[in-house]
Amino acid sequence: MFGDHIVDNLIQEIKKLKKELDAVILVHNYQLPSIQDVADYIGDSLELSIKVAVEVNAKYIVFCGVDFMAEQVAVINRNAIVLHPDPSAQCPMANMITLEDVRRARKQYPNTPIVMYVNSPAIVKAESDYIVTSANAVNVVKAIDSDVIIFGPDRHLAEYVAEVTGKTVIPIPPNGHCPVHVKFNPFEITNLKTLYRDSIFIAHPECTADVKKQADFIGSTSQMIKFVRNCQCKHVLVGTEIGLIYRLARENPDKVFIPASTSAICLDMKKITIEKVYRSLKDKVYRVEVPEEIARRVVKAIENTYRVLGVEPPWSKK
Ligand code: SF4
Incomplete structure:
Protein backbone atom coordinates (compact mmCIF):
# COMPACT_ATOMS: atom_id res chain seq x y z
CA MET A 1 0.00 0.00 0.00
CA PHE A 2 1.18 3.51 -0.79
CA GLY A 3 1.03 6.56 1.44
CA ASP A 4 -1.39 9.39 0.52
CA HIS A 5 1.33 11.62 -0.93
CA ILE A 6 2.58 8.81 -3.21
CA VAL A 7 -0.97 8.21 -4.44
CA ASP A 8 -1.41 11.99 -5.01
CA ASN A 9 1.86 12.09 -7.00
CA LEU A 10 0.77 9.12 -9.09
CA ILE A 11 -2.58 10.80 -9.80
CA GLN A 12 -0.76 13.93 -10.97
CA GLU A 13 1.55 11.83 -13.18
CA ILE A 14 -1.47 9.97 -14.61
CA LYS A 15 -3.14 13.29 -15.50
CA LYS A 16 0.07 14.49 -17.20
CA LEU A 17 0.52 11.25 -19.15
CA LYS A 18 -3.11 11.28 -20.26
CA LYS A 19 -2.59 14.67 -21.90
CA GLU A 20 0.78 13.77 -23.42
CA LEU A 21 -0.43 10.51 -24.91
CA ASP A 22 -4.00 11.55 -25.79
CA ALA A 23 -5.44 8.87 -23.52
CA VAL A 24 -8.71 8.39 -21.65
CA ILE A 25 -9.42 6.20 -18.65
CA LEU A 26 -12.59 4.11 -18.60
CA VAL A 27 -13.57 2.71 -15.23
CA HIS A 28 -16.13 0.09 -14.26
CA ASN A 29 -18.53 0.78 -11.36
CA TYR A 30 -16.91 -1.96 -9.22
CA GLN A 31 -13.41 -0.44 -9.25
CA LEU A 32 -11.62 0.82 -6.14
CA PRO A 33 -12.49 4.42 -5.10
CA SER A 34 -9.00 5.71 -6.02
CA ILE A 35 -9.49 4.36 -9.56
CA GLN A 36 -13.00 5.81 -9.83
CA ASP A 37 -11.46 9.18 -8.91
CA VAL A 38 -9.15 9.22 -11.98
CA ALA A 39 -11.87 8.13 -14.43
CA ASP A 40 -12.83 10.08 -17.52
CA TYR A 41 -15.86 7.82 -17.82
CA ILE A 42 -17.37 5.54 -15.23
CA GLY A 43 -20.17 3.04 -15.75
CA ASP A 44 -21.22 -0.52 -16.47
CA SER A 45 -19.89 -2.43 -19.45
CA LEU A 46 -22.71 -1.34 -21.78
CA GLU A 47 -22.44 2.36 -20.90
CA LEU A 48 -18.67 2.24 -21.37
CA SER A 49 -18.90 0.43 -24.71
CA ILE A 50 -21.34 3.05 -26.01
CA LYS A 51 -19.07 5.86 -24.85
CA VAL A 52 -16.22 4.24 -26.72
CA ALA A 53 -18.37 3.88 -29.81
CA VAL A 54 -19.71 7.41 -29.99
CA GLU A 55 -17.65 9.79 -27.87
CA VAL A 56 -14.07 8.63 -27.50
CA ASN A 57 -11.55 9.65 -30.15
CA ALA A 58 -8.44 9.18 -28.06
CA LYS A 59 -5.30 7.42 -29.22
CA TYR A 60 -5.11 5.29 -26.05
CA ILE A 61 -7.89 3.87 -23.88
CA VAL A 62 -6.92 2.52 -20.48
CA PHE A 63 -9.66 0.18 -19.35
CA CYS A 64 -9.96 -0.42 -15.60
CA GLY A 65 -12.08 -3.51 -15.07
CA VAL A 66 -11.80 -7.20 -15.91
CA ASP A 67 -10.43 -8.72 -19.10
CA PHE A 68 -13.64 -9.34 -21.08
CA MET A 69 -14.61 -5.68 -20.67
CA ALA A 70 -11.27 -4.45 -22.02
CA GLU A 71 -11.64 -6.92 -24.89
CA GLN A 72 -15.13 -5.59 -25.62
CA VAL A 73 -13.74 -2.06 -25.86
CA ALA A 74 -11.04 -3.27 -28.28
CA VAL A 75 -13.77 -4.92 -30.38
CA ILE A 76 -15.81 -1.73 -30.67
CA ASN A 77 -13.05 0.83 -31.03
CA ARG A 78 -10.68 -0.49 -33.69
CA ASN A 79 -8.75 2.80 -33.94
CA ALA A 80 -7.57 3.28 -30.38
CA ILE A 81 -4.88 1.29 -28.62
CA VAL A 82 -6.61 -0.38 -25.67
CA LEU A 83 -4.55 -1.00 -22.54
CA HIS A 84 -5.52 -3.20 -19.59
CA PRO A 85 -3.42 -2.39 -16.49
CA ASP A 86 -3.50 -5.98 -15.19
CA PRO A 87 -4.38 -8.87 -17.54
CA SER A 88 -4.66 -11.20 -14.55
CA ALA A 89 -7.86 -9.31 -13.59
CA GLN A 90 -10.22 -11.84 -15.13
CA CYS A 91 -13.93 -12.51 -14.59
CA PRO A 92 -14.36 -16.05 -13.22
CA MET A 93 -17.88 -16.25 -14.66
CA PRO A 179 -19.01 -16.13 -7.50
CA VAL A 180 -19.57 -12.66 -6.00
CA HIS A 181 -23.33 -12.33 -6.56
CA VAL A 182 -24.09 -15.83 -5.27
CA LYS A 183 -22.67 -14.74 -1.91
CA PHE A 184 -25.84 -12.86 -0.95
CA ASN A 185 -27.86 -14.84 1.53
CA PRO A 186 -31.67 -14.53 1.94
CA PHE A 187 -31.47 -14.91 5.74
CA GLU A 188 -28.91 -12.14 6.05
CA ILE A 189 -31.18 -9.90 3.99
CA THR A 190 -34.20 -10.71 6.17
CA ASN A 191 -32.11 -9.73 9.21
CA LEU A 192 -30.97 -6.48 7.62
CA LYS A 193 -34.57 -5.66 6.66
CA THR A 194 -35.59 -6.17 10.30
CA LEU A 195 -32.76 -3.94 11.45
CA TYR A 196 -33.49 -1.18 8.91
CA ARG A 197 -37.28 -1.32 8.79
CA ASP A 198 -37.64 1.57 6.35
CA SER A 199 -34.99 0.23 3.94
CA ILE A 200 -35.37 -0.87 0.38
CA PHE A 201 -33.35 -3.72 -1.07
CA ILE A 202 -31.91 -3.47 -4.59
CA ALA A 203 -30.52 -6.64 -6.21
CA HIS A 204 -28.53 -7.46 -9.32
CA PRO A 205 -30.07 -10.14 -11.59
CA GLU A 206 -26.89 -12.24 -11.14
CA CYS A 207 -28.05 -12.94 -7.56
CA THR A 208 -29.81 -16.24 -6.83
CA ALA A 209 -33.61 -16.50 -7.19
CA ASP A 210 -34.31 -16.62 -3.43
CA VAL A 211 -32.35 -13.39 -2.95
CA LYS A 212 -34.05 -11.66 -5.88
CA LYS A 213 -37.44 -12.68 -4.41
CA GLN A 214 -36.73 -10.30 -1.52
CA ALA A 215 -35.77 -7.36 -3.72
CA ASP A 216 -37.76 -4.15 -4.08
CA PHE A 217 -35.87 -3.46 -7.29
CA ILE A 218 -33.89 -5.74 -9.62
CA GLY A 219 -31.55 -4.23 -12.18
CA SER A 220 -28.08 -3.72 -13.59
CA THR A 221 -25.71 -1.30 -11.86
CA SER A 222 -26.70 1.54 -14.20
CA GLN A 223 -30.39 0.82 -13.54
CA MET A 224 -29.69 0.77 -9.78
CA ILE A 225 -28.02 4.19 -10.02
CA LYS A 226 -31.07 5.66 -11.78
CA PHE A 227 -33.51 3.96 -9.41
CA VAL A 228 -31.74 5.24 -6.29
CA ARG A 229 -31.47 8.77 -7.71
CA ASN A 230 -35.26 8.92 -8.03
CA CYS A 231 -36.38 7.00 -4.96
CA GLN A 232 -37.65 8.65 -1.79
CA CYS A 233 -35.73 6.25 0.45
CA LYS A 234 -33.30 6.80 3.30
CA HIS A 235 -31.66 3.38 3.80
CA VAL A 236 -30.71 1.27 0.80
CA LEU A 237 -29.50 -2.33 1.10
CA VAL A 238 -27.22 -2.89 -1.85
CA GLY A 239 -27.25 -6.33 -3.48
CA THR A 240 -24.31 -6.05 -5.82
CA GLU A 241 -20.53 -5.80 -5.67
CA ILE A 242 -19.51 -3.47 -2.88
CA GLY A 243 -17.64 -1.02 -5.19
CA LEU A 244 -20.91 0.45 -6.44
CA ILE A 245 -21.56 1.89 -2.97
CA TYR A 246 -18.77 4.45 -3.37
CA ARG A 247 -20.46 5.92 -6.43
CA LEU A 248 -23.97 5.70 -4.94
CA ALA A 249 -22.87 7.45 -1.74
CA ARG A 250 -21.01 10.17 -3.65
CA GLU A 251 -24.02 10.89 -5.85
CA ASN A 252 -26.65 10.63 -3.08
CA PRO A 253 -25.24 12.22 0.09
CA ASP A 254 -28.73 12.31 1.65
CA LYS A 255 -29.08 8.50 1.60
CA VAL A 256 -27.40 5.70 3.55
CA PHE A 257 -26.10 2.65 1.69
CA ILE A 258 -25.63 -0.68 3.45
CA PRO A 259 -23.93 -3.63 1.75
CA ALA A 260 -26.38 -6.57 1.75
CA SER A 261 -23.27 -8.73 2.17
CA THR A 262 -19.86 -7.51 3.27
CA SER A 263 -18.22 -10.40 1.41
CA ALA A 264 -19.58 -9.37 -2.02
CA ILE A 265 -16.18 -8.23 -3.22
CA CYS A 266 -14.85 -9.05 -6.66
CA LEU A 267 -11.16 -9.58 -6.02
CA ASP A 268 -10.38 -9.51 -9.73
CA MET A 269 -11.92 -6.05 -10.08
CA LYS A 270 -9.76 -4.88 -7.17
CA LYS A 271 -6.53 -6.00 -8.84
CA ILE A 272 -6.38 -2.69 -10.70
CA THR A 273 -4.47 -0.21 -8.55
CA ILE A 274 -3.46 3.38 -9.13
CA GLU A 275 0.17 2.29 -9.49
CA LYS A 276 -0.82 -0.19 -12.22
CA VAL A 277 -2.81 2.50 -14.05
CA TYR A 278 0.25 4.74 -13.96
CA ARG A 279 2.50 1.93 -15.23
CA SER A 280 -0.02 1.12 -17.94
CA LEU A 281 0.20 4.67 -19.32
CA LYS A 282 3.94 5.06 -18.80
CA ASP A 283 4.96 1.77 -20.43
CA LYS A 284 1.89 1.44 -22.69
CA VAL A 285 1.01 -1.96 -21.31
CA TYR A 286 -0.82 -4.34 -21.58
CA ARG A 287 -2.17 -4.03 -25.07
CA VAL A 288 -5.49 -5.78 -25.71
CA GLU A 289 -5.77 -7.22 -29.19
CA VAL A 290 -8.73 -8.97 -30.75
CA PRO A 291 -8.28 -10.53 -34.21
CA GLU A 292 -10.16 -8.68 -36.96
CA GLU A 293 -12.40 -11.63 -37.88
CA ILE A 294 -13.47 -12.24 -34.26
S1 SF4 B 1 -18.50 -9.28 -10.07
FE1 SF4 B 1 -16.52 -10.09 -10.76
S2 SF4 B 1 -16.86 -12.30 -10.98
FE2 SF4 B 1 -18.86 -11.34 -10.89
S3 SF4 B 1 -19.45 -11.05 -13.02
FE3 SF4 B 1 -18.50 -9.13 -12.30
S4 SF4 B 1 -16.34 -9.35 -12.87
FE4 SF4 B 1 -17.23 -11.39 -12.98
Missing part, protein backbone atom coordinates in the same frame (compact mmCIF):
# COMPACT_ATOMS: atom_id res chain seq x y z
CA ALA A 94 -16.72 -15.29 -18.17
CA ASN A 95 -14.15 -18.08 -17.91
CA MET A 96 -16.89 -20.63 -17.13
CA ILE A 97 -18.03 -20.77 -20.78
CA THR A 98 -16.02 -22.14 -23.70
CA LEU A 99 -16.31 -22.10 -27.46
CA GLU A 100 -17.05 -25.82 -27.23
CA ASP A 101 -20.10 -25.15 -25.01
CA VAL A 102 -21.58 -22.85 -27.66
CA ARG A 103 -20.79 -25.19 -30.56
CA ARG A 104 -22.28 -28.16 -28.71
CA ALA A 105 -25.48 -26.21 -27.98
CA ARG A 106 -25.72 -25.11 -31.62
CA LYS A 107 -25.50 -28.75 -32.70
CA GLN A 108 -27.98 -29.97 -30.12
CA TYR A 109 -30.55 -27.18 -30.74
CA PRO A 110 -29.84 -26.24 -34.37
CA ASN A 111 -32.50 -23.52 -34.86
CA THR A 112 -32.47 -21.99 -31.41
CA PRO A 113 -31.07 -18.46 -31.01
CA ILE A 114 -27.99 -18.18 -28.82
CA VAL A 115 -27.98 -15.17 -26.53
CA MET A 116 -24.68 -14.39 -24.82
CA TYR A 117 -24.23 -12.22 -21.75
CA VAL A 118 -21.55 -9.58 -22.28
CA ASN A 119 -19.59 -11.26 -19.46
CA SER A 120 -17.97 -13.77 -21.80
CA PRO A 121 -14.80 -13.99 -23.94
CA ALA A 122 -14.84 -12.41 -27.43
CA ILE A 123 -14.30 -15.80 -29.05
CA VAL A 124 -17.54 -17.06 -27.43
CA LYS A 125 -19.47 -13.90 -28.36
CA ALA A 126 -18.33 -14.29 -31.97
CA GLU A 127 -20.12 -17.66 -32.11
CA SER A 128 -23.38 -16.23 -30.67
CA ASP A 129 -26.42 -14.56 -32.26
CA TYR A 130 -27.08 -11.81 -29.74
CA ILE A 131 -25.02 -10.12 -27.00
CA VAL A 132 -26.87 -8.75 -23.98
CA THR A 133 -26.16 -6.90 -20.77
CA SER A 134 -27.99 -7.37 -17.48
CA ALA A 135 -29.79 -4.11 -18.34
CA ASN A 136 -31.29 -5.27 -21.64
CA ALA A 137 -31.35 -9.11 -21.43
CA VAL A 138 -35.09 -9.31 -20.67
CA ASN A 139 -36.09 -6.95 -23.50
CA VAL A 140 -33.83 -8.66 -26.02
CA VAL A 141 -35.15 -12.14 -25.21
CA LYS A 142 -38.73 -10.80 -25.33
CA ALA A 143 -38.07 -9.33 -28.77
CA ILE A 144 -36.48 -12.45 -30.31
CA ASP A 145 -38.97 -14.42 -32.39
CA SER A 146 -38.49 -17.76 -30.62
CA ASP A 147 -40.05 -19.35 -27.54
CA VAL A 148 -36.85 -21.23 -26.74
CA ILE A 149 -33.53 -19.44 -26.16
CA ILE A 150 -30.04 -20.66 -25.32
CA PHE A 151 -28.42 -18.32 -22.81
CA GLY A 152 -24.89 -18.18 -21.40
CA PRO A 153 -22.97 -18.06 -19.17
CA ASP A 154 -24.94 -16.85 -16.09
CA ARG A 155 -27.62 -19.33 -15.07
CA HIS A 156 -29.18 -16.95 -12.54
CA LEU A 157 -29.64 -14.24 -15.15
CA ALA A 158 -30.98 -16.96 -17.50
CA GLU A 159 -33.55 -18.05 -14.87
CA TYR A 160 -34.58 -14.45 -14.28
CA VAL A 161 -35.03 -13.84 -18.01
CA ALA A 162 -37.12 -17.04 -18.27
CA GLU A 163 -39.31 -15.95 -15.36
CA VAL A 164 -39.97 -12.45 -16.71
CA THR A 165 -40.44 -13.39 -20.37
CA GLY A 166 -42.23 -16.74 -19.87
CA LYS A 167 -39.91 -18.31 -22.47
CA THR A 168 -37.90 -21.50 -22.14
CA VAL A 169 -34.30 -20.49 -21.51
CA ILE A 170 -31.60 -23.16 -21.67
CA PRO A 171 -28.48 -22.15 -19.70
CA ILE A 172 -25.02 -22.95 -21.05
CA PRO A 173 -23.02 -24.13 -19.19
CA PRO A 174 -25.64 -25.55 -16.80
CA ASN A 175 -24.17 -23.89 -13.71
CA GLY A 176 -22.39 -20.70 -14.85
CA HIS A 177 -22.53 -18.05 -12.14
CA CYS A 178 -20.86 -15.01 -10.65
CA ALA A 295 -14.16 -8.51 -33.77
CA ARG A 296 -16.23 -8.39 -36.96
CA ARG A 297 -18.42 -11.30 -35.83
CA VAL A 298 -18.87 -9.87 -32.31
CA VAL A 299 -19.92 -6.50 -33.77
CA LYS A 300 -22.39 -8.32 -36.03
CA ALA A 301 -23.98 -10.03 -32.99
CA ILE A 302 -24.14 -6.68 -31.14
CA GLU A 303 -25.77 -5.04 -34.18
CA ASN A 304 -28.32 -7.91 -34.36
CA THR A 305 -29.12 -7.17 -30.73
CA TYR A 306 -29.74 -3.46 -31.34
CA ARG A 307 -31.86 -4.24 -34.39
CA VAL A 308 -34.04 -6.81 -32.63
CA LEU A 309 -34.78 -4.02 -30.13
CA GLY A 310 -35.73 -1.75 -33.01
CA VAL A 311 -32.84 0.71 -32.56
CA GLU A 312 -29.83 1.52 -34.68
CA PRO A 313 -26.40 0.69 -33.21
CA PRO A 314 -24.89 3.88 -31.72
CA TRP A 315 -21.93 3.85 -34.14
CA SER A 316 -24.22 3.98 -37.18
CA LYS A 317 -25.36 7.47 -36.09
CA LYS A 318 -21.78 8.81 -35.99
